[in-house]
Amino acid sequence: MELKEENLINIHHFLPHRNPMLMADYILELTPEKVVTSFEITPDNIFVHNNQFVEAGLIEHSAQTSSSILGQSFFENPESNTKVIGFITNIKKIEVFGLPQVGDKIISKASLISKYENICNIFCETFLDDQLLIRTQISLFIQEIES
Template identity: 90%
Template structure:
């Protein structure tokens, strides 16, 4: 997938995460039912060990990619000071097939399976070029917190 500057969506408008826990660089496509994200692995990432992005990093990246589907409803107005908190409530399935290295750019595609209020179940796959790295089915809970 070619990254075109004019098509990139600022991830900060859809996720509460910030450095060093932000594991998504860009949202390439976002609808109420699906999302596609990208992330470049850097040497200073907290989930890099021996120049590889470890499994915990892949899982966190999958969760952040997935949560942007549910999170978008909280961040419809980019000017607001909305604060949210989110949790992984269940991981139904994880299959890890590979580990990207420093300098690699991974692409994740997630789709909504089901949603009830602020809880959703999402299927996500992450790729390095055409190689499938991880497949997850994850449940998430997100809620707005009072300031």
């Protein structure tokens, strides 16, 4: 997938995470049922060990990619000061097939399986080029918090 600047969506409009815990750079595609994100592995990332992005980082990246689907309802106005808190409520399945290296750019594709109010069940796969790195099925809960 070719990344063109004019097609990229700022992830900050859909996730409350900030550095050093932000594990997605851009949203490449976003609908109420699907999201595609990109993330470049940098040497200073907290989940890099021995030049590899470790399993915990892949899981966090999958969760953040997935939460963009639910998060878009909280961040519809980029100028708003909305504050949310989110949790992984359940991980039904995780399969790790490989680990990316520093400098690699990974692409994740997540799709909504089910949603009830602020809880959703999402399927996510992460790729390095054509190589599948991780496959997850995860449940998330997101709630707006009062300022």
